[in-house]
Amino acid sequence: MTTTTPPAAPSSPTAVPPRAPARPSPAPGGRLRAWAGRAPLMPALVFLVVVTQLPFAATLVISFFDWYALDPAAREFTGLANYGSVLSDPAMRSSVVTTALLTATVVLVSLALGLALALLMDRAFRGRGVVRTMLIAPFLIVPVAAALLWKHALYNPEYGLLNGSLSWAASLVGVERPVQPDWISDLPLAAVEAALVWQWTPFMMLVLLAGLQSRSPEMVEAARLDGAGSWQIFRHLTLPHLRRYLELGALLGSIHIVQHFDAVFTITAGALDTANLPYTIYHTFYRAHEYGLASAAGVLVVIGSIVIATFALRVVSSLFGEEASRS
Amino acid sequence: MTVTAPSPAPARATAVPPAVRRARRRSAALGVLAWLVGIAFFLPVAWMVLTSLHSEADAATNPPSVAASLTLDGYREFFGATGGASPWPPLINSAMASVFSTAAVLLLAFPAAYALSVRPVRRWRDVLFFFLSTKMLPVVAGLLPVYLFARNVGMLDNIWLLVVLYTSMNLPIAVWMMQSFLAEVPVALIEAARLDGARLPTVLGRVIAPVVGPGIAATALICFIFSWNEMLFARVLTGVTAQTAPVFLTGFITSQGLFLAQVCAASVAISLPVLAAGFAAQDKLVQGLSLGAVK
Numbered sequence: 001m002t003t004t005t006p007p008a009a010p011s012s013p014t015a016v017p018p019r020a021p022a023r024p025s026p027a028p029g030g031r032l033r034a035w036a037g038r039a040p041l042m043p044a045l046v047f048l049v050v051v052t053q054l055p056f057a058a059t060l061v062i063s064f065f066d067w068y069a070l071d072p073a074a075r076e077f078t079g080l081a082n083y084g085s086v087l088s089d090p091a092m093r094s095s096v097v098t099t100a101l102l103t104a105t106v107v108l109v110s111l112a113l114g115l116a117l118a119l120l121m122d123r124a125f126r127g128r129g130v131v132r133t134m135l136i137a138p139f140l141i142v143p144v145a146a147a148l149l150w151k152h153a154l155y156n157p158e159y160g161l162l163n164g165s166l167s168w169a170a171s172l173v174g175v176e177r178p179v180q181p182d183w184i185s186d187l188p189l190a191a192v193e194a195a196l197v198w199q200w201t202p203f204m205m206l207v208l209l210a211g212l213q214s215r216s217p218e219m220v221e222a223a224r225l226d227g228a229g230s231w232q233i234f235r236h237l238t239l240p241h242l243r244r245y246l247e248l249g250a251l252l253g254s255i256h257i258v259q260h261f262d263a264v265f266t267i268t269a270g271a272l273d274t275a276n277l278p279y280t281i282y283h284t285f286y287r288a289h290e291y292g293l294a295s296a297a298g299v300l301v302v303i304g305s306i307v308i309a310t311f312a313l314r315v316v317s318s319l320f321g322e323e324a325s326r327s
Numbered sequence: 328m329t330v331t332a333p334s335p336a337p338a339r340a341t342a343v344p345p346a347v348r349r350a351r352r353r354s355a356a357l358g359v360l361a362w363l364v365g366i367a368f369f370l371p372v373a374w375m376v377l378t379s380l381h382s383e384a385d386a387a388t389n390p391p392s393v394a395a396s397l398t399l400d401g402y403r404e405f406f407g408a409t410g411g412a413s414p415w416p417p418l419i420n421s422a423m424a425s426v427f428s429t430a431a432v433l434l435l436a437f438p439a440a441y442a443l444s445v446r447p448v449r450r451w452r453d454v455l456f457f458f459l460s461t462k463m464l465p466v467v468a469g470l471l472p473v474y475l476f477a478r479n480v481g482m483l484d485n486i487w488l489l490v491v492l493y494t495s496m497n498l499p500i501a502v503w504m505m506q507s508f509l510a511e512v513p514v515a516l517i518e519a520a521r522l523d524g525a526r527l528p529t530v531l532g533r534v535i536a537p538v539v540g541p542g543i544a545a546t547a548l549i550c551f552i553f554s555w556n557e558m559l560f561a562r563v564l565t566g567v568t569a570q571t572a573p574v575f576l577t578g579f580i581t582s583q584g585l586f587l588a589q590v591c592a593a594s595v596a597i598s599l600p601v602l603a604a605g606f607a608a609q610d611k612l613v614q615g616l617s618l619g620a621v622k
Contacts (some may be wrong), residue, residue, distance in 0.1 A: 040438030055469030145594035264368030298468035
C-alpha cells in the first residue's frame with residue numbers, strides 16, 4: 001500500500017497532470033505526441049498514487065497525534081512523542097527482531113531447500129510431472145488454510161499428525177509412552193517458520209528450476225568432456241548462472257514474508273514472542289485502539305523498509321540491465 | 328548434470344560399461360529421492376484432504392486413523408447443512424472481490440504496460456520502478472487511514488472497497504508482468520497497424536492482445552490468486568455482509584480443533600479454486616510470479 005520515494009519521484013515529468021497549462025512551445029506537435037504517448041499510462045499511475053500514497057501520507061499525519069480511539073476528544077498534536085514511545089517500547093522492539101529473524105530464516109531455508117529440489121527436478125526421471133505437481137501444492141493452499149492445517153492437523157499435541165506419527169512409530173518398537181511435545185508452545189517461532197518454509201520452498205524451487213533450464217547444455221557438456229566433476233560443474237558453472245535467480249527468489253520472498261500476517265495471526269496470535277511488525281501494528285490499531293502509536297510504528301516500518309527496498313531495487317535493476325543489454 | 332532416464336531395457340546391461348552403469352544407478356537413486364521429497368511436501372495436503380473425509384471422532388485420534396471409513400460429513404457441516412453459518416456468502420464475496428479487481432487490474436495495467444514497453448515514455452524505467460516500489464512496503468502502514476476513511480464515508484463492510492484495494496495491491500505486479508510480455512511483441516507489427524490507421528484501442532485489442540494472450544492469462548491468474556488469498560484488509564475492513572472466505576475461515580481458529588474434520592473440509596473447499604487454477608497453469612504461474620523475468 002505505502003511507498004518510499006522511489007527512484008522516480010511522483011513529481012517526475014511523467015507524473016505531471018495531463019492538463020498542464022498550454023504554453024506556447026517551439027514544437028507543439030511534438031509535445032502533443034508526447035502526451036499521447038503518456039496517456040495510456042495515466043489511469044494506472046493516478047489510481048496507484050491515490051490509493052497507495054494518500055493513505056501513507058495520512059498515516060504520517062496521524063503519527064504526530066496522541067489519538068486513543070476510545071477517547072477521541074482527548075486527541076492532540078504531540079509531535080514526535082509517539083516515535084519515542086514506539087522506539088522505547090520493548091514489545092515493539094522485539095517485534096522488529098522477530099520480523100528480521102522470521103524473514104531471514106524463512107527466505108534462506110526455503111531458498112536452500114528450493115535449490116536442492118530444483119537440482120533434483122532438473123534431472124529426467126519417471127513421473128517427474130507428478131512429483132512437480134505434488135511439490136507445487138503447498139504454495140497453492142490459501143495461506144490462512146495452510147496456517148490452520150499446521151496448527152490443528154499437524155502441530156496439535158493430542159491428535160496432530162506429528163505426535164500421532166511419533167506414537168505410531170513408538171508403538172512399533174514397543175515404547176508405551178512416547179514423547180509428545182507441544183510444538184507451538186515449545187517452539188513457537190520455529191513452528192511459524194516451518195509452516196512458512198513449507199509454503200515458500202515450492203516457489204523458490206520453481207524460480208530456480210526455470211533458471212536451471214535456461215542454462216546452456218552445451219557448456220555443461222563441454223565442461224564434462226574437459227573432465228569436470230559434478231561438484232565442479234555446480235560450483236563454477238551452475239551456481240554463477242543461478243545467481244540472478246537466487247537473488248530474485250530472495251527479493252520476492254522477502255517482500256512477501258516481511259509483510260506476512262496470516263501465519264502469525266493464526267498459529268500463535270502473536271503470543272510467545274512471535275508477533276512480527278505487521279501483527280503488532282494490526283494489534284496496536286485494531287485491538288488496542290492506539291491510532292497515533294500504530295501510525296508511528298507504521299512510519300518506522302516504512303523507513304526501515306526503504307533500506308531494504310533500495311537494495312532490492314538495485315538487484316532488480318541489474319536484472320533489468322542484463323535484459324536490456326541482451327536485446 | 329543432465330543424465331538420461333533410467334533405461335527401461337536392463338537386458339542389455341551386460342553391454343554397458345561399468346561407469347555408465349554406475350551413473351545410471353545414481354540417477355535412479357536421485358529419482359527415488361525426488362519422489363520421496365515430493366511426497367513429503369505433499370503429505371500435509373494429502374493429510375488435510377484425508378482428515379476432511381473422516382468423521383470428527385476418527386479425525387481426532389492418536390495415533391492417526393488412516394484407514395477409518397470415509398464420509399462427507401465434514402463438508403456437509405461446512406456448507407451449513409446442519410445449521411451452521413453458510414459459507415456461500417463469503418465464497419461469493421471472495422469471488423466478486425477477486426474477479427472484479429482482476430478485471431480492473433487488467434484494464435488499467437494493459438494500456439500502462441503498452442505505454443511503458445511498446446512506445447517507451449520518457450523515464451519509463453523510473454516509472455516502472457515506482458510501480459514496483461509500491462509493492463515493497465507493508466500494507467499495514469496504510470491500513471488505518473483506509474479504515475478511518477471507509478468508516479467516515481460508510482464504506483466499511485462493503486465488497487467494493489476491497490475491489491479497489493485489491494486492484495491497487497495487484498496493479499504494480501500486473502504492470503511489471505505485462506510490460507515484460509509486451510516487450511516481446513515485434514514493433515513492426517504495431518507500426519504496420521498504425522500505418523493502416525488503427526487507433527490505440529484497436530491496436531491494443533486486435534493486434535497486441537492476441538499475441539500476448541497467454542501472458543495476460545498468467546497475469547489474471549496471479550491477480551486472482553492474490554486477491555482470493557488476501558486476509559488482513561478483509562479482516563479489518565469487512566464484517567458480516569462483505570466477509571470473504573479467508574476471514575470466514577479464521578472463525579474456525581477459536582474452535583481449537585474441536586471440529587478438525589470440518590476445519591480441514593473448510594480449508595480444502597476454500598483452497599480448491601486456487602489449487603485448480605494453479606495446477607492448470609503451472610508454467611504461467613512461475614513466469615508471472617517472477618515478474619516475467621524468468622523465461
